Amino acid sequence: MAPAKPVTACILIIGNEVLSGRTQDVNLKYLGQNLNAIGIRVAEARIIADDEATIISTLNQCRAAHDYVFTTGGIGPTHDDITSASVAKAFGVELVRHPDALALLMRHYRPDDVNEARLKMADVPAGASLITNPVSSAPGFRMGNVFVMAGVPEIMRAMFDGIKHQLAGGPPIESKSLIARAPEGALALPLGELQKQYPDVDMGSYPFQRLGQPGVSLVLRGTDEGRMGEAMEKLKAIVRGLGIESEDEDRS
Amino acid sequence: MAPAKPVTACILIIGNEVLSGRTQDVNLKYLGQNLNAIGIRVAEARIIADDEATIISTLNQCRAAHDYVFTTGGIGPTHDDITSASVAKAFGVELVRHPDALALLMRHYRPDDVNEARLKMADVPAGASLITNPVSSAPGFRMGNVFVMAGVPEIMRAMFDGIKHQLAGGPPIESKSLIARAPEGALALPLGELQKQYPDVDMGSYPFQRLGQPGVSLVLRGTDEGRMGEAMEKLKAIVRGLGIESEDEDRS
Structure with missing residues (x-):
């Protein structure tokens, strides 16, 4: 019997701060080990800037080439957090305010602390399903074979632990x-x-x-x-x- | 006056051990900081497997897209060290034994310790110039706008310090x-x-x-x-x- 084709993933690390050397990425190591454990081989990783055109083209290449894509970074409240909007454009769908995400944020913040920047964290591509964030509420999301997670390692790990049962791997590596x-x-x-x-x-x-x-x-x-x-x-x-x-x- | 086009670089980290999570890369952070200091912006980084076809196609994309490419990893003596041969193929030139590199290795090893695996570390693409390795002798090399360096951080840093005067950046970032x-x-x-x-x-x-x-x-x-x-x-x-x-x- 020929061995089954390996299940592969691409990790997309989104953030100027990793490319400038300000921030040491530690998410790739965690994802590499934990994906191997469930039989998914990380075939490549790319570290890219917070730039819409770059995110769109890289994501579209990687999601076509691999079974899964996991992104980290760029889903916070600030102007440089453009991952969610870029993923929506990559899939050719609208960015919409997800009612469950909005409810999570409204529960998390005191009424005086709610602002439009924070509510932006409830915006996901139309059709996406949420990924729970047990650390700080603002969710990630899944769109097709793409899992969009936070860049802060503690939050990324908690998000990954919540979605790994959705992943279909081969025998553990x-x-x-x-x-x-x-x-x-x-x-x-x-x-x-x-x-x-x-x-x-x-x-x-x-x-x-x-x-x-x-x-x-x-x-x-x-x-x-x-x-x-x-x-x-x-x-x-x-x-x-x-x-x-x-x-x-x-x-x- | 319109600002000059920024000088950009791509970092290519070559090694299964980084993708599997066995090894934590620390070279990107060093290169990001030290390239910024001489006015070169790291626009992207890719982490790829020790796979010839992947190295060739990725290198050819990146060297066309950026002013400089810096690779780390895959230039040692073992069977999985295929970077030099792959770079030669990417440039469409022969892999040749460089006489100066051979002389360096022959001086470094005792006669009984010389073997074909070690001498492989003197093989570079035809036309390449050597990058000095003050730590363990086996050199890296420069081919066009591509700088091929070791993956071991101590050696990579020493190699980079030896070649940075060759780099033409813009104003420091x-x-x-x-x-x-x-x-x-x-x-x-x-x-x-x-x-x-x-x-x-x-x-x-x-x-x-x-x-x-x-x-x-x-x-x-x-x-x-x-x-x-x-x-x-x-x-x-x-x-x-x-x-x-x-x-x-x-x-x-």
Whole structure:
């Protein structure tokens, strides 16, 4: 049986502040790990400016190319929060004030604090369904295969946890890693040979220095636990055969 | 006089490990800040897999669309290090062993440690010039408007510091920021009005919570110090007028 086509996602990080280096993005790492856990591979990520034409064209490319698109950023109350309006234009629909979103905001703010900038956070593309924001009320939304979430990491995580049951992935993408106490160049050739024997297991090699000594983290990723276990045993035998010390690494 | 067209760059982060969430990228933040300082705006960043066809097509799009492209990752000795070969294909030239790069590697390794995997790090597209790696010898390279650098942050930074004198930017992109002790929704409308008065100053609003209290970092970015100073004075007057406490923020 041929393996099923992998389910893929694109992450779209929207915000000038990430491109200028003001803000360190941490959402991609969270989404990468949590999508892998439900069998969705992040095939690409793009970081783009708060610019309507750019958001529209990038979103339309990415939603056609991937099963899912997850956006972060640009759904707050200020003038530079243009994600919702841009997504509506990308889908060719009106931006409408969602009654449930409006009700959520009216409950969240004291009457004196309600203003038009805040109510803008109830505007979503016509036909969108809301994504709950348990942190600060203003919701995200889903439109087709596009999930529009906040950029603030705490809110993005809470939103993602609320929608992940809607996602249809393949088998979980597992990883196993081994730390070898050697520079990666010492292992590169046999690792490349092993990769050829296991084309269904993705093998990565990530060098580091610790206390002045070179090391390398060898990471196997795939969906078939049996094949991954087999490949890891062979990898350990290779490392042992070269007289290199190693240990299992307990991170993904 | 119409302002000069801004000089733009695309950052291409190449590596499955960033997409899977195994590795937190920190190179974009460094490059964003250091390019802004020499008047180059990072207009987009893409994170892509170690996949030849993807690298070729993405690189060819980005080098046509921007003044500069900076890539990180995929220039080590292992089978998944395919950036150099892919860049050669993108430019339609041969991959050749560079004599100076070969000499660097032969000096760096003990004779017993030289192997074909390591020598692969001397292969660059025909016509490329080398980028010095003061950390671990294996060089990066420049090909046209594309700068190919290592993914390990310490090495990437050293490489960038070595090539930045080759870059022709515009006036430095400065930023000024103000912390206001209020939720951003309280300031959104007057901030939007101020943005309309200063279309040449990019205004961003980044909310946060500190000790349970809402705050917002208001960031002005631009190249004209006089206009930025004027806009900041008006912003402070707006915040003061609303009875909101504020303080200068000493970060970019």
